[in-house]
Amino acid sequence: MCVLAHIIEAAGIATVALASMRPVAELVGAPRTLHGEFPLGRPLGRPSDPEFQHDVIGRAFALLDATSGPVIESHPVVIEEASDAVSCQMPPAFDGDASPAVSEARGIRKAYDRIVERRGVSSVGRAIDADTVPAAIEALERVAAGTPLKEADLPGKNTVAVCHDVRTYYEEAAVELANGPLGSGRAIENWFFEETEAGKVVLAARKALADEGVPFPFWFYMAPGHR
């Protein structure tokens, strides 16, 4: 991001960059940088908090008064990522023949549909659509049980893209299912990987693929690196 600041400034346009990582920002030395020690993925700090977002933007725009650079300042508020999981009300499983994960995925479909209706858009669809999520989970269950990837009939084929879609399907539904505040960064990620059946299936399939010896990029990016 700070690299783009140099490029845009070279075209004759003033820039101010928000930065999540101060050491990186210092290294790149963009003309004007406001560093915010906020959860990664939240450069404005807090969703649904216009006042805080305006505070961040105001401090960033104040750097435009500097007469020389590089100038870098840090926002005084530090926001930690969540250490626990968001609390979600899961619908009761209704499909006795399906595995717990597949039944769970079908069970949250109405919540997913509600959030898509409300937002008008979904980030599911990189490799599979919402209708295909249960079949993808079934394939990941086969992988986790030891079926080689090439024989697992994974819809969408690309393991990283499919896992993105499964996770996003759950995480978008979670915004509807939450029993209250959505929490800080990663609270919903923690819920998906630590409390849902599908999250456990993704992690088990990832481990099985690593053990199978498939190339590193095929399995590693199926989940965040620290998992």
Add this chain to the structure above:
Amino acid sequence: MSGDAPMRSHAGSLPAPEFPNPAFVTPVPLAQAKVAIVTSAALHRASDTAFAQNDTSYRSIPREARDLVLGHWSPNFDRAGFTEDLNVVFPIDRLEELATQRVIGSVADRHYSFAGNQPDDLATIIHDSGPAAAAELKADGVDVVLLTPV
């Protein structure tokens, strides 16, 4: 289990490109400035072409668009904040408010999005797609760019 700490540590260990004699532009007063957002969140309209892995290209986002997909390929950051409120990544509604309040001159008609997870050398961004987006911003009459990282 922290996810952000190892990402910060990893990013801090990567080499950064050098910019000898970097430009430093003095903008017009903010109250007269046309402002655009450039983000590395790989945002794109649902109807637009999705970002591929290691995609070095960019998308333009019309000022009025809110049907935005988070197309970033990295699994290593929070996405739920964006689902709740896109302004936490792409503060377009905040810019509109600032324009109404006459804190900024105006909001640009087009904003731009790159994918943050780039090949390590950044060569295409530095020599090709970055300057191309900058030229579009210049043609749009933009005075100030707010960059938001993911």
